[in-house]
Amino acid sequence: MINLDCDDLFDIWRQQARWLLSHEVDPSRVSWASEGVADLFASDESLPETQGPFQARIPRTLLDTLERVARYRGDQRWSLLYEVLWRVSHGDRTAMMAGDQIGSELQRRIKQIQRESHHLHAFVRFVATPENEGPHYVAWHEPAHDILHSASEHFIGRMGRHRWLIATPRDGVYYNGKQLIHHRQCPVEWQQLAQNIDDPHGDMWLTYYSHIFNPARLNPKVMQGHLPARFWKNLPEGALIPGLITQARTGKQQDGQASGIKGRGGKRIVLADAERGQGS
Known part of the structure; x- marks a missing residue:
């Protein structure tokens, strides 16, 4: 097996993959090290020194897709990309489709990347x-x-x-x-x-968040789907969330308001004579 290390850089992986394809090296013979850890079953087999005769024709859209998926951290990070590239270069474009086993994983990773980008923008x-x-x-x-x-x-x-x-x-x-x-x-x-760094407006933010919280509409499962718990520790309002959930579960849901709002007295609204006449 050929063991390669692209230093988790797409441009380096792309050069390595192009060289492998030129010699039609099957994906089963290649392993990429990830996070500095080499494959347990890798051997000392090396790449050929000269470029091979096979010239692959790769759609530009596929390269753009692979570059996006390369941002995914996980098992077979680079090997999966090479398997997709190998199959498409040999005429099998189902490797990009969700109905295929490899294609399904490719599409799943694309969604994970999109979701993580959204998390950055939101949190x-x-x-x-x-x-x-x-x-x-x-x-x-x-x-x-x-x-x-x-x-x-x-x-x-x-x-x-x-x-x-x-x-x-x-x-x-x-x-x-x-x-x-x-x-x-x-x-x-x-x-x-x-x-x-300390946020000089941190207390104001916490006051705002605690007052807009609506315990009557709390659905912890849905909330964590949109706001995963792993982000709470780095959000200024994160420290409030467990306590607000506990309050909601212990009876505050019936109030439909944050406890600080519920305890405030309301104001009586008196209609002017002209407004009363319009309503009659």
């Missing part, structure tokens, strides 16, 4: 920094897949000319007002800044 909480030469806003996020670089472009048009930074346990991005800079290994100072 990033930027915090303003003191005036300095660095970023105006910083955020900490923990994505499950390698979507930060591509998905963070979403914020360029929404943050105006502000400088902003998003740090993760793996990589980080910084927009300096002109271009988006991506570091595959997030600088430690970025991580420390994003994790330790």
Whole structure:
């Protein structure tokens, strides 16, 4: 078996896959190391030194799809892509379709990538920094897949000319007002800044969230489907969620309001004489 390492970079994998295809190396003979861990059954078999005679014709749409799916972190991250590429290059396009076993997994990964990108857009909480030469806003996020670089472009048009930074346990991005800079290994100072900064408006945010919470409409399963529990720890309102769920389950659902709102007295509305006349 041929053991390869693309350093989890699509461009390197693409070059390796093109070379393999040129020699028509079957997917069963190739293994890619992931996260620096080599395949247990890999041998010392090496790639041929010269390019092979087979010239594959690959649709551009497939390459775009494979590049998107390459952001998925999981088992057979690169081997699955090569199997799809191998089959399509040999005339079997069902490998891209949901009705096929491999195609079904490919489509599932596409959906996971799209969902994780949406999570970045929905759950990033930027915090303003003191005036300095660095970023105006910083955020900490923990994505499950390698979507930060591509998905963070979403914020360029929404943050105006502000400088902003998003740090993760793996990589980080910084927009300096002109271009988006991506570091595959997030600088430690970025991580420390994003994790330790205090939000001066944090108390206001918690007050807002606790008051709009409606226990009567709580459905924990649906809520966690839209807001997975793994994100709670990094959201300012996350610390409130378990307590609000407990309150709802212990009788607050009948109130239909947050407890702080329910306890407030209402105001009596008196109609003017003209308004009474219109209603009669």
